[in-house]
Structure formats: structure tokens, C-alpha cells
Amino acid sequence: MAATRLFPGVALVTGAAGTGIGAAVAKAFASAGCERIAITDVNETQLLQTRAAIESAHPNTRVLSQAGNITDSNFIDAFMASLRTQFGRVDYAVNCAGVLGDNKRSTETTLEQFDHVNNVNYRGCWLSSRAQLRLMLQQDPLPSHDPDRPVQRGSIVNIASQLGIVGRPTAPSYCGSKAAVIAMTRSDAIDYSADHIRVNCICPGVIETPMTTHSEEIIARLRPAIDIAPMKRMGKASEVADAALFLCSTQASFVQGHAMVVDGGYVIN
Template sequence: MGDFPGVAVITGAARGIGAAIVTGFAESGCRRIAITDILETELADLRKSLLARVNPQDDPEGLTILALPGDITSESFIEEFITAAKTRFGRIDYLVNIAGVGKPYRRSVEVEVQEFDFINNVNYRAAWLCSRAALRIMTAQEPLASPGNNEGWTRPAQRGSVVNIASQLGLVSRPGASAYCASKAAVIGMTKADAIDYSKDSIRVNCVCPGVVETEMTTLSGVVREGLKESVNIAPMGRMGHVREIADCVLFLSSYKASFVQGHAMVVDGGYIIN
């Protein structure tokens, strides 16, 4: 039995951090995974490449991936996606809310209401909607026994784990990003509140707060990379993070190894916020 005997559900999965998280689950023994993203072609490509690599013989007991493209700002789509995952796999054990959008780098008076709403709808509201839909299922399902033990001691069973992706800018702010910073601070606040509410149901809720990570978004152009140079240099480690470094932290928080970690905002930023 691997580290992840249950069912993983990941939003924003098609590329970047999301794709690294899906890959990490598959490589760590999770055999039932549901993924979504608005990027339909990239989502299908990820599914195809992972199945070819992890389950090339199409073993029915091997890796199975349900890929359903859609817009997670739509409540009806979220309900459809979460219901499809439950119908296909019977339960949901690890939810990772990764889908997010960047920041316009303008002061509040220069940001249109539509931009503000879009940032918050994707970064915060969608995570809340996905969590709400998955938590309904988690609270009603039987706990999943921990696959790990240590000298006869076994960790408590859990009904589920939720990991939200926030940001270092949910804890500290920077100029020109009020809507983005607020949306990520909201994710951290939601994480802590849900952790309190669902502890009695044996469900853990945590979040990861990445710093500047090397993705398609941050390396889109030399102008973008140059604009991020100051933020990168503030961090004592002086470099961008790698998507797999973020994925490793998400996998830890999702796993039985983090069985006593609850309501935590894990900062993975090369030291940015301490400097």
C-alpha cells in the first residue's frame, strides 16, 4: 500500500504547480485521481502522459485519472466535477485547491471592479466552493485507515484532507497587489476556520503559501521575470522555487505523515517573509 490509498481531487491541474501535484500523487502510489482545469487540451495531455508513464499496460488496478475540464468560478460546474469524482471513485480523500490567477500590480484606485471580482472569484470563492462540495462528501464517508505505523502505534484514521494553495502574499503584502493579497489572506483565514470546524469529523485542513515559483506565468517573458527579480532577491535563498518543491509540501500535508498538522499555513518561499 502506498502513501495515498485514497482518492485525490486537484483543481488547476493542467500545468505548473497543479501538474506537479498531480504527478506527485501518481508517483507516490495514489491510483484514483480526478483533475480539472479550464485549459482543456493541456489537461488531456497531462492525463495521457501520466497514464502512459505510470500505467502503460492499462492495468485496471493501476492509475486511473478522471479529467473534466471546466470553469471553477461556476458553482454548477464545481458541483458537477465533485459529484463526478464521487460517482467514479466512491469517495474523496485528498482535495487540493490550486487554481489561481495573478495580480495586476496596480494600486486599488487603478483596478477595475471586474478585475477585483475575477481575482477573488478564482483565488478565494472557487476554493471555498470546491471545499464546501468536497467536505459534504468527506463528512459522510467512512474514515480511511492510515497506511503507516511505527512500532505498533497506528495513526488515527481520517475522513479526508484539504490543502489550499495560498501565497506568501497572504501573510505579507507588496505594493500594487491589494486584491491579490486580500484573496490569498482570505484563503488562509478560510483554512484555519475550516480546520476548527472539521476536526471533530477527522478531516484535516491546511494550506501552502508559495513564494515566487518558476512556472509558465512567472517566466512568460523577460519583462515578467525582471519584474519579479526584486521579490526573488529579497528571499535569502535568492532563487525561484521549483514546482516540485511546492508539490512535495502539498503531498506531505495531504498524507498520513501529517496526521497531527491542522490549520497550518506552510510557507514555502525561500525565506521571503523572514527577510
């Protein structure tokens, strides 16, 4: 008998450009046999690179890519309309798009900077997941990989941060935006459990991506956080991607409203 596929449905990933967590998640879905993947990011050139990499490694996988800004609700509507036309549904949504902010204390942070970080990280994540939930609610559930388990109408994973759980100097807007994502995740998990939709989030530690390696200054700023964590290294985007795929899959069928740390042990210290 052929093995049951873990990802027979449609995946959607925001923040999927470049070499960050979103791109790793999109590629991991393709490697795991998901054959319909929708990706978006504000950076169109790098988004197309993710698409090309998936199509070249997995010729049977259909990729919908559409660039845009997740803080714009009109763009979210347009992207979801394209996804609906091309694939008809969304089963696994991983909301990765985010920004770090400019590393200042509250008294040096401008209102514009505070709004920018919260607009992308919290409001944009809410706009994305709201649209995903709306579509999921209209679709028939898919069976589990295990016939003994309940069906799944959809699974959402929001990428929060360890900084939504613990504090870090000079990051009040970012920490607050990620705490909001964790709280929103829990609330949505309660509201949509009866619909067979699971909503979880991941709290990565310091992960080696353009966000954390784009300058010597940011690497030096993050060094203490790397050294405090028992594993004393940066994580890899692929390590976060594997956790996201687990949470999306029916292997995580009883995991609901969870904030999973993937941080080399940082928050246990």
C-alpha cells in the same frame, strides 16, 4: 510484510493543467502510488496533457479529467458528481487553481479585475473545498499508515501564497484573496477537526511556473522578491508538490489549520 501505502485513497487536484503547481501535484500523487486521481482546470487542452503524462508514466493509475471553471458552482457540482460516480470518495484535495491579476495599485484596479481575482482565488477555492468537505463528511475514514495514529476522513490543502502573509507592490486584490484563503483554511480546520478531516494551506514564494514566467515584464517585476529571499532563486513546482503531499498524507496527522510557507525563506527577512 509489504510497506503500507501512504496514498491508498482518491486524490483531487484543481488547476492541474500545463506545467504549474497543480500539474506537479497531480503527477506527484501518481509517482507516490496514488492510483485514483481526479483533475480539473479551465484549460482543457493542457488538462488532457497532464492526464496523458500520468497515464503514460503510471499505467495502473486511473485518471478522471473534467475541464471547467471553478467559479461556477454548477461546474463544481458536475465535477464532484463525476468523481463520485467513478471513484466514490475523495481523500486528498489540493486546490491550486488561481490567477495573478494585472499588477496595479488599488486606485488603478477596476471592479471587474478585483472581482475576477477574488472570484477565482477565494470564492473558487471556497466552492471547491466546500464540495470536497461535503463528500468527505459522507465517507468512512481510512486508516493511517501508522496503526498508532487516528484514522483520516480526508485532508484538504489550499494553495494560498506568501502574499497572503506579506505585502507586495501592485497586488492588492491578489494579496487580499490569498489572505482570505489562509483565514478560511483556519476556520475550516476548526470546524472539521472532530470529523477527522484536516485542512491546511501552503504559501508558496516565487515558483517557476507559467504564472511567473509568461513575460519578461512579470519576470522583471518579481526579481526583487527573488533577490530578497535568502535562497535567491525561484522555487520549483515539484517542491510545492512535495509539501502538498506531506500535508495530505497521514504523516501530517497532527498538522491542522497550518499555513506552510515554501518560499526559500522569503517571509523570515
